[in-house]
Amino acid sequence: MNSAQESATSVVVTLSGCSREDADAVFRTLGRSFESDRAAGDAPQYVSEGHATVWTTTFDVVRTQEDAEPVRLAAPVTAELQGGYWAVDRMQATLAAAFDLLEEGMAAGDQEKDVQLRLSSGVHQEET
Template sequence: MTLPSLPVSQVEVVLCDCSAQDAERVFACLRTHFETDRSPDDPPHETGTDRPTMWTGMYDTAAAVAAGAGEHPEPPSAPVTVEVQGSPPAVRLLREALEEAYSVSQVGVDAGDQEVQLQLRVEGREGRG
């Protein structure tokens, strides 16, 4: 069984191990670079349960947006685990967008012929925010 692959410019982003507020900060940063299915009018919210919460979004790296260029997004209050999946060029562009605003470290990778999945740790930079 083969799973359908994402369009070459699309990246799926999954945020976990963070608060809803920090998830929105990361999503807001990415919205300043790429078109997304995540509306700023529908921010992540806490579920009120003790179960782990994950937030997802799709970003089109071929559909760059000019809004927010040069802005410094608010840093997360704690490190955020960001899992990204897509074609290598699209994942690279999305990672570069995160690196413009935050300190980003790679903590895992799973690469195939057509897609790559990275696990990143995103934190605020020292001296900013």
């Protein structure tokens, strides 16, 4: 795959405003659906306790490995998706299958877009 094709299918996912456990839940959900630059057992870690932490991973969305299922989060997670239009749309659809999401903002360029989302549990109390 050349670099233009790779950038068209890659999405950088940045998570913030959440616990390490919720970041792990989001990345594991996406990792079951798409290939990523994270090792399978690589869990997010705090660099410094008590300080805001941002986690970033790149996913290649060209192939879907598994469909996403609803996931429970302890608290809402702020997610930023950055990549080509098709790739970001595909990632957003996968997130929508696993989480309740609210689009908080979007910036568009010629070949890429940046979407800010608020993810909440996709599993509701009555389903437990």
